[in-house]
Amino acid sequence: MVRSGTLILSVAARLLLPLQLLFSLFLLLRGHDEPGGGFIAGLVASGAFALYLFAYGGRATHAMLKVSPRDLIGLGLTLGVFSTLPALWQGEPFFTAQWWTIPVIGFKASTPLLFDIGVYLVVIGSVLTAITALVDTDREDA
């Protein structure tokens, strides 16, 4: 059902994809202080990939992603669980947030950020898993 789209769609998808992904990263990183965060950013990124999928079809999207969306889910969950460990190391209760400032650039790294990246990956992975599965069954029917 999903086949290569019109010229306008393909060109737009190709141009928009990096912008949308960049925007999703922007939302992800600023999310702690301004509207945004891992969940929203993940939805934006999945929207970007979905657009690409409509323009170029499932196989091209798989090829561009290079990793399976299911692996993204696994990676995201691992990051989420992993972000709970530094607190354990500090002898603090489970899941206590840890904050560090990276000296030169003054960037504030933290376990909530790590956790948010986990959320981001899980959202992208889950949405894409569902969408690509639907597209794949379409192709088998065709």
Next chain:
Amino acid sequence: MQLAVLGGFVVAGMAPLLHRWFGARTPLVLSLLPASMMIWLLGLWPVIASGEAVLLEWAWVPGLDITLTFLIDGLSWLFALLILGIGALVLVYTGDYLHGHQDLPRFLVVLIAFMMSMLGLVLSDNLVTLFVFWELTSITSFLLIGFHHGDLSARKAAQQGLYVTAGGGLALLAGFVMLAQAGGSWSLAELTMRGDALRSHALYLPMLFCLLVGAFTKSAQFPFHFWLPSAMAAPTPVSAYLHSATMVKAGVFLLARLHPALGGTDAWTLSLSLVGAFTMATGAFLAIQHTNIKKLLAYSTVMALGTLTMLLGLGTPEALVAFVAFLLAHSLYKGALFMVAGILDHETGTKDVTHMGGLRHVMPRTAVVAAVAALSLAGMPPLLGFVGKELMLESALAATQYRVVIVGLTSVAAFLTLAVAAIVAFRPFYGALRRTPRTPHEAPPGMLAGPALLAGLSLLFGLAPGWLDGLVVATIAGLGATDHDVHLALWHGINLPLVLSLVSLALGLMVWRRWDRLRAHLARLRPFMARGPEAGYEALMAGMVAAAEWQTRMLQNGHIRNYLIVTLLTLLGLVGHALLFRHAPNLNVPVAAYPHEAVVAGLMVAGAVAACVMRSRLAAVAAVGIMGFSVALVFVLFSAPDLAITQLLVETLTVILLVLVLFRLPRFATLSTPTERARDLVVAGLSGIMITLLMFSVLGGERLPRISDFLVANSQPQGHGHNIVNVILVDFRALDTLGEMFVLALAAIGVLAMLRFHAESGGTAPTPPRESENG
């Protein structure tokens, strides 16, 4: 120590890697882990011997009172030592038993994981932690029983073991919750000091019942004994380790641990001593009907577990001394005998003792080891088993209630056990050499070392039981019997227990001589035996499958409208009931809205009505979209940008998903009759009214301090973020988010599985998988 146990799980995970480096020697390398932990434990002996408990504190989830604190007193020290010592020997044994087996790495992963779980179980001070480790032992046991998973009977046995022990685990959890509520603490060290308060608590009987079900299922007490012999489908090292020396003793361990807290009442004494005594006799009686060497040993394990339970039930200091002596003796000889059984199976290719004979000519060393261990099982001097049995008989004779029943069952068990010992240790080795499927050779040294060491210890401690005095004193101190003088001795003088022993020796030998004829007689009892507890288990499982099928057909028939109606009606019933009868619904909420808010609300209503009446699917989707975007607008109006963005994005993605599925759906059709539509309207209307009332009540009643105030105040100072929504998601309630991440991942996997399944089954609606082989 906690780090060592947790690290042990890591080592378990690394076993396949180690196997790549060390090959067939991996089990030997891995046995260094329990060996080193054992040396550390032995170093604690001076403290343990002084009767003190070591408390290694480690907070885990302080907010929920869950700790990883380890409590090492005489009782847990003894158990830990047995777990590690026998564990190390079993690993060495496995190296030869599963030599060259392709699944050796998998076996080692689970075995080490079991070892650590079991260690955690006996050392845990916190009830929750103990329960986690308890369940872990059930799961690892399941994986080990089903090790040969290509074999249907092994799978069935594994499931049976899991269902029985995990089902008991549920009762145990309920018991733990009651125990913690009644005692006001989750710490065993504290609970054992509040015995009087617990025994007089109103929840004492239900709590005791739940805990006993948990302990009895795990320790294979009647009527849950049947899973243990089935578990013999596991490879023999597992039978020797899990199903005789360690895991099945977890229930007994727990009872011993709780003895100071709950013991001493009539309910405790009667249930434990009678169930224990009955289990003893049943186990011994069922044992002699089998010719499979592992089943014989398994039933005699059931008998031994019954003995331990009975001794705890009697609960006198003498009985507790007998408990410790018998526990130690049993672990030593039964571990050895199972390993010998494995050797026989490995060398001859059969497990049936009637097919073996004269093996002492080809495997003399194994014959000696078997004889020593079996003599201990039979309770013959000068072995530790004799010391244990004499003490046990003495305690049974001193029983104050139901003395005749207990002594009678004990004596029956004693002479039948003697027959079992003779069958296991003499039948295969004496008489004429028989042909077996494989030509037997002497066992490899790795396989012989373990049983030889255990049998040697049985002999050593039998000859010098006085060496155990200190250990017994320290252990029963953990059981609540302090300041009791203990002098274990081989010779107690000519007394009633000795007379009983002699009588049972004579009877046992008679049974052994006429075993073949006796079995033929007993075979006639089969139809009666077939109605035992195992049949009850089968019926229960079949009933459960039938009930599951019925409720699946009723509730999950694949029609979304039915799901919705069930969900809404449940919601209506529960929330509506609470709203109407518990809290009077609050109706005086000043309803005032700005014009633009009214417009948005009107849009939502219009969208909803349109979605219901549209006769084109695309139009209905658009109408639902109107509602979604209106909700986003509401979020904007009430300054919740994060929610608005999320809502808009979700709407967008919904469109994408709809585009993908829209073409696959059948033509729009009206499936429901006017009556059904009227019914749906009523349910939907009632739900709407109820939600409205609920909102009014929430807005009207400012009973509790609002959590949002806390969040606004603490978001920046504690969470280092200005976006409160995000701080809640990733910091304050991050645990919930983590749970939701898993839900999302599971949902995605579910979608994938459903679509794949759908595609593979040729486009027909998926039918629920039937689990006919679950039995």
